[in-house]
Amino acid sequence: MPFQAEEYLNSALIPLGIVLSDAHKYHFSSFPFMPRIYLGLGSNIGDREAYLNSAVEHLAALATIDSCSPFYSTTPWGHTQQPDFLNAVASGTTALSPRDLLVRCQEIEHALGRVRTIPNGPRTIDID
Secondary structure, three states: OOOOHHHHHHHHHHHHOOOHHHHHHOOHHHOOOOOEEEEEEEEOOOOHHHHHHHHHHHHOOOOEEEEEOOOEEEOOOOOOOOOOEEEEEEEEEOOOOHHHHHHHHHHHHHHOOOOOOOOOOOOOOEEO
16 A cells, blocks of 8 residues: 555644644644654656755755665655666754645656656656
8 A cells, every 4th residue: 555645744733733634724833843854865867876965955945854764775656667766865853844844846757857747657856
């Protein structure tokens, strides 16, 4: 079963009395802690390792990234006629709300040349 981001975020926010549809109303720096984040990174166009490293550097500007997994290669799914992906997971903490974090991750993807043409298609970088 594919990862369900909304279900995961709700499971993290509901104990705080927040539902995902209302999360954009909160600025998490007002909480007594900074929420832990886990971001999946993937690239299958160009210098995949350089794109992953650059994404982690960009993420460090909006979150405290305290660990990153080793890079690993995976075969594509969905649209399978494309190069293999190089993937990693970065974790840390941030004061951004889930919605603000999503927007900033999409800005990083755009800055690193991500073009959304086909669902599950090739990409310079993907941050989830």
